[in-house]
Amino acid sequence: MQTNGLSNDLERIAHKTMADIVEIRLRDFLKKKAFKPGDALPKEIELAESLGVSRNVVREALSRLRMLGMIETKRKRGMVLASPDIMGSFERVLDPMFINENTLRDIFELRLTLEMGLADLLYLRMKKEDVDELEEIAKNQKITAGQHSFRIKNEIAFHGKLYTMTGNDTLQRFQNMLLPIFGYLVSLEKVPIIGKVSHLDLVNILRKGGKEDFRQGMFLHLEHHFKKLK
Amino acid sequence: MQTNGLSNDLERIAHKTMADIVEIRLRDFLKKKAFKPGDALPKEIELAESLGVSRNVVREALSRLRMLGMIETKRKRGMVLASPDIMGSFERVLDPMFINENTLRDIFELRLTLEMGLADLLYLRMKKEDVDELEEIAKNQKITAGQHSFRIKNEIAFHGKLYTMTGNDTLQRFQNMLLPIFGYLVSLEKVPIIGKVSHLDLVNILRKGGKEDFRQGMFLHLEHHFKKLK
DNA sequence: TTTTCTATTTTGTAGTACATTTAAACAAAA
DNA sequence: TTTTGTTTAAATGTACTACAAAATAGAAAA
Helix, strand or coil, rough: CCHHHHHHHHCCCCCHHHHHHHHHHHHHHHHCCCCCCCECCHHHHHHHHCCCCHHHHHHHHHHHHCCCEEEEEEEECCECCCCCCCHHHHHHHCCCCCCCCHHHHHHHHHHHHHHHCCCHHHHHCHHHHHHHHHHHHHHHHCCCCCCCHHHHHHHHHHHHHHHHHCCCCCHHHHHHHHHHHHHHHHHHHCCCCCCCCCHHHHHHHHHHHHHHHHHHHHHHHHHHHHCCCC | CCCHHHHHHHCCCCCCCCCHHHHHHHHHHHCCCCCCCCEEECCCHHHHHHHCCCCHHHHHHHHHHHHCEEEEEEEEEEEEEECCCHHHHHHHCCCCCCCCHHHHHHHHHHHHHHHHHHHHHHHHHHHHHHHHHHHHHHHHHHCCCCHHHHHHHHHHHHHHHHHHHHHCCCHHHHHHHHHHHHHHHHHHHCCCCCCCCCCCHHHHHHHHHHHHHHHHHHHHEEEEEEEHHH
């Protein structure tokens, strides 16, 4: 059906269900009315009547918004607008299982990009204790260089700690989300590749070097990944 | 209720509705059975019976997965697993209106981090035409330096083009999502601040300089933003 | 005034019924 | 044989009713 040359140009007509429409309408409604977190929303029946649909449909739409954390509902009290958990919605779909190959690659690059950009926040906010802790993690790796699964865990611990040190909660959660993907891709490597700059080297740079040194070091650390990109 | 000292330690008991549970169960089900995109799923009634809940509940859960693009449903044929549109789910919640102040700041930093990390992908993939086009955008700015709203548009065009040039679709869409937030924060600036390195300077660096130069230039371009961070 | 109980209200769940769409099977025509 | 048109059946989409469960607000009691 999609493979005949003719219909290539014709875009598939998107059939929207009532739930889809109601979802959009509700979103607009929340925006237009400039609801603030904590504000009470009309109850389900009222919404259903206003929109001229069944309560069923309204509930499906509300269920979506609830999943995204945009609203919270309590029996009797009704619904209130909430601050959605940005990352939460992301985490739901971010599973290597569900993501196609291209996007997987894209996300991997996104991660590399982030790591290369970490320096500024790091040098702004890192504390001595953090670096000490980071060093512990790095040393830990040397000892247990044997097992493969442990190597990945340690890899994750080290880079995760870096994100934590930025003091940016969202960034940290973002990285956390990308972990399964990272882990998945690393697990595809048959032979573990060690960069020219090790974790311990990076720690030393953080102690004694400047931002530029760190960027350079991080690049060398990740170089074998970058080399695979086309 | 939350403010009395006693209950501080007690974590709020998360009341899960059936729809929440079914959503999780379905997710696990999809994973466990290792469904591939295109595979057919059991029909609603069967799911309802298997899980021992009403079709209503199942539909709420399915509605969520459908919104995220994890499944697609066709009448008669049933449901099939699909590749979720990662960014799509993000876009839904990413509206400055709904996001709290802290997260807003976090995301802004996330963006800065990305921009600082762009260099590697840029130097790997940029083409001469891209740089030419970028130059046009940069020049455009000089001419129309007057209007405020135009300045923002141009700013967005320039940085947007940079992301496009990375050849990473996901990254580009990600940036696109962050635009409203970026715009919102920039609009808070009373006096437009010009960095030490202009857009045109960056273009020149792309033409003649190396990655390090670009990073340095980008930092100076964004410096006034970095200076505001704590 | 503070606590406890009660009544009411709203969400959560279940179940039935029917409309709508469309894949699939079949029949007819070229 | 291939294409085109028609029918049928099956699954989703929507509506409606009914009731359970929870939690607030208000009444009653201490």
